[in-house]
Amino acid sequence: xxxxxxxxxxxxxxxxxxxxxxxxxxxxxxxxxxxxxxxxxxxxxxxxxxxxxxxxxxxxxxxxxxxxxxxxxxxxxxxxxxxxxxxxxxxxxxxxxxxxxxxxxxxxxxxxxxxxxxxxxxxxxxxxxxxxxxxxxxxxxxxxxxxxxxxxxxxxxxxxxxxxxxxxxxxxxxxxxxxxxxxxxxxxxxxxxxxxxxxxxxxxxxxxxxxxxxxxxxxxxxxxxxxxxxxxxxxxxxxxxxxxxxxxxxxxxxxxxxxxxxxxxxxxxxxxxxxxxxxxxxxxxxxxxxxxxxxxxxxxxxxxxxxxxxxxxxxxxxxxxxxxxxxxxxxxxxxxxxxxxxxxxxxxxxxxxxxxxxxxxxxxxxxxxxxxxxxxxxxxxxxxxxxxxxxxxxxxxxxxxxxxxxxxxxxxxxxxxxxxxxxxxxxxxxxxxxxxxxxxxxxxxxxxxxxxxxxxxxxxxxxxxxxxxxxxxxxxxxxxxxxxxxxxxxxxxxxxxxxxxxxxxxxxxxxxxxxxxxxxxxxxxxxxxxxxxxxxxxxxxxxxxxxxxxxxxxxxxxxxxxxxxxxxxxxxxxxxxxxxxxxxxxxxxxxxxxxxxxxxxxxxxxxxxxxxxxxxxxxxxxxxxxxxxxxxxxxxxxxxxxxxxxxxxxxxxxxxxxxxxxxxxxxxxxxxxxxxxxxxxxxxxxxxxxxxxxxxxxxxxx
Numbered sequence: 001x002x003x004x005x006x007x008x009x010x011x012x013x014x015x016x017x018x019x020x021x022x023x024x025x026x027x028x029x030x031x032x033x034x035x036x037x038x039x040x041x042x043x044x045x046x047x048x049x050x051x052x053x054x055x056x057x058x059x060x061x062x063x064x065x066x067x068x069x070x071x072x073x074x075x076x077x078x079x080x081x082x083x084x085x086x087x088x089x090x091x092x093x094x095x096x097x098x099x100x101x102x103x104x105x106x107x108x109x110x111x112x113x114x115x116x117x118x119x120x121x122x123x124x125x126x127x128x129x130x131x132x133x134x135x136x137x138x139x140x141x142x143x144x145x146x147x148x149x150x151x152x153x154x155x156x157x158x159x160x161x162x163x164x165x166x167x168x169x170x171x172x173x174x175x176x177x178x179x180x181x182x183x184x185x186x187x188x189x190x191x192x193x194x195x196x197x198x199x200x201x202x203x204x205x206x207x208x209x210x211x212x213x214x215x216x217x218x219x220x221x222x223x224x225x226x227x228x229x230x231x232x233x234x235x236x237x238x239x240x241x242x243x244x245x246x247x248x249x250x251x252x253x254x255x256x257x258x259x260x261x262x263x264x265x266x267x268x269x270x271x272x273x274x275x276x277x278x279x280x281x282x283x284x285x286x287x288x289x290x291x292x293x294x295x296x297x298x299x300x301x302x303x304x305x306x307x308x309x310x311x312x313x314x315x316x317x318x319x320x321x322x323x324x325x326x327x328x329x330x331x332x333x334x335x336x337x338x339x340x341x342x343x344x345x346x347x348x349x350x351x352x353x354x355x356x357x358x359x360x361x362x363x364x365x366x367x368x369x370x371x372x373x374x375x376x377x378x379x380x381x382x383x384x385x386x387x388x389x390x391x392x393x394x395x396x397x398x399x400x401x402x403x404x405x406x407x408x409x410x411x412x413x414x415x416x417x418x419x420x421x422x423x424x425x426x427x428x429x430x431x432x433x434x435x436x437x438x439x440x441x442x443x444x445x446x447x448x449x450x451x452x453x454x455x456x457x458x459x460x461x462x463x464x465x466x467x468x469x470x471x472x473x474x475x476x477x478x479x480x481x482x483x484x485x486x487x488x489x490x491x492x493x494x495x496x497x498x499x500x501x502x503x504x505x506x507x508x509x510x511x512x513x514x515x516x517x518x519x520x521x522x523x524x525x526x527x528x529x530x531x532x533x534x535x536x537x538x539x540x541x542x543x544x545x546x547x548x549x550x551x552x553x554x555x556x557x558x559x560x561x562x563x564x565x566x567x568x569x570x571x572x573x574x575x576x577x578x579x580x581x582x583x584x585x586x587x588x589x590x591x592x593x594x595x596x597x598x599x600x601x602x603x604x605x606x607x608x609x610x611x612x613x614x615x616x617x618x619x620x621x622x623x624x625x626x627x628x629x630x631x632x633x634x635x636x637x638x639x640x641x642x643x644x645x646x647x648x649x650x651x652x653x654x655x656x657x658x659x660x661x662x663x664x665x666x667x668x669x670x671x672x673x674x675x676x677x678x679x680x681x682x683x684x685x686x687x688x689x690x691x692x693x694x695x696x697x698x699x700x701x702x
Contacts, residue, residue, distance in 0.1 A: 029560075030562050039559055066360045107323060153182065153278070213238050248273050343391060366431055427508050430550060503652055654666065
């Protein structure tokens with residue numbers, strides 16, 4: 001039985017649960033004293049709604065079958081999510097279709113020709129009697145790299161470590177020629193991006209590349225492997241895209257514009273984001289066979305993994321035949337959106353999104369996040385039925401084809417560019433929602449204070465203390481993942497999820513939330529409901545915490561009297577980023593103008609915060625609305641209309657991905673420094689300074 005309460009009843013319950021009618025509400029940045037108690041009551045109502053059992057049931061539906069983007073099951077889940085949105089009472093529910101390049105595999109063959117005949121299985125087998133659920137659908141049963149070039153080659157094999165540029169330089173110094181060869185590489189840990197690995201190989205003249213997960217990196221050498229623990233068994237195969245989405249994400253055939261029905265399309269040969277060489281994933285079991293036969297000099301110590309072989313770089317008798325064929329079809333994908341319309345500023349949008357598609361079952365990536373999103377929608381539905389309506393509109397989105405190249409969110413964002421630049425307050429993302437217990441919160445610095453406040457309100461399910469305190473304990477104990485920020489809110493954004501179009505292309509403030517832990521089954525059949533229920537989050541307690549964090553952040557942004565964005569932390573981060581960059585340049589004084597602009601940004605933020613405080617005291621709707629407009633302009637001001645040199649889709653002057661998913665701060669400046677060209681560095685610093693000054697003007701209302 002569903003029980004709902006009127007808003008007046010919520011307030012009475014909130015007051016009766018305190019020791020005094022004068023109870024002070026939890027601090028809420030951006031709220032006037034007169035509305036803080038009501039917000040406090042709403043948030044406590046919201047915190048009580050999420051149900052671990054309901055999330056588990058939802059997750060079993062989502063992760064019950066493979067649902068590759070564009071597949072019948074993916075479309076069925078779009079309908080399931082649409083129905084859940086409707087049941088929760090969302091308004092203006094839409095399913096948008098985009099037709100995009102979405103290749104599925106037809107053949108991936110890797111076979112040894114010499115010194116003996118052997119063929120890689122390209123299958124993930126049952127592990128110790130505990131198999132992953134099986135599927136007969138061809139699009140999910142054959143591991144592949146989406147957007148690999150098709151081809152057929154027989155060539156010698158070279159082992160190139162993690163396949164970074166410096167690895168090829170090392171091979172060259174050893175007298176190993178990779179041109180025309182098939183190269184075998186390990187996935188890099190911390191994770192970079194397989195697309196960059198393929199681009200690097202392509203630039204070196206490689207004919208084909210095979211990528212495997214070594215047990216030393218995310219397998220049994222790290223600890224118990226599935227089904228006994230979180231790490232990957234040797235049979236796992238990490239699928240994934242190899243599109244160069246660090247150049248331009250989205251549909252490769254409509255780079256920079258929406259793939260609407262009548263949109264112009266480039267040819268495959270013209271597409272900047274598509275590789276020109278073959279690539280394929282391998283299991284460690286099959287990689288071991290090749291490494292045993294590869295011969296040649298021993299590999300450098302840093303390249304040696306945990307397989308029981310002597311790692312060598314090649315030069316022996318090993319010849320491999322590699323054939324890859326994909327269908328290169330244009331297929332439909334489906335974006336599902338629904339909203340709760342705002343009561344006072346309905347044009348302002350707080351956007352909440354998660355992608356739905358998975359390479360296989362998507363136990364953690366992304367079904368944990370999708371289950372959390374649907375539970376959050378349920379909680380907002382209950383709050384809405386109580387009589388509440390947000391000040392601003394909340395828009396919920398289920399994206400598609402994220403795994404291929406962030407496609408659905410990119411196409412939707414490009415299609416609605418003008419509306420979003422005018423109205424979007426923030427975009428709040430969850431991707432792989434839960435794979436462990438460690439909070440992973442990233443945001444633009446303007447959201448630091450609000451995220452910190454809610455992390456002090458939500459309880460860690462295991463430690464029974466606020467998640468902010470549990471995070472600090474994790475940092476102190478030294479068990480933080482090695483690629484994670486030591487700050488409660490990380491302020492360095494690369495790419496790799498659906499926030500990219502909002503931050504890098506549209507200039508909308510973004511946040512990305514998850515709980516992380518050891519996760520060695522990424523993009524494999526073993527990332528399934530069993531892994532998540534027994535290992536990733538037994539009891540689904542951290543899913544509940546994720547819903548609470550995500551939901552409170554949404555509530556604060558949707559209900560605040562004045563938008564809870566603070567640009568003082570941005571000024572501090574900019575000075576930090578400038579110090580890092582100037583330390584790599586021989587003339588630090590070249591950075592003085594940018595530093596002066598960053599200081600001015602902090603001063604403008606202080607002035608606006610003073611005005612905000614006064615406006616919250618006076619309750620003048622016109623003044624508050626004007627402050628909102630200035631705050632919404634500030635992030636947009638960081639966009640450079642010309643974009644980054646060589647990749648103009650990425651327009652944010654402060655954040656961009658490297659040629660991977662890793663973050664690059666002050667990207668134009670840092671990339672200019674790498675060229676060693678003083679003119680390019682000066683020009684990049686001038687453009688950065690202009691962007692910061694535009695943000696100053698936005699905050700000052702000029």
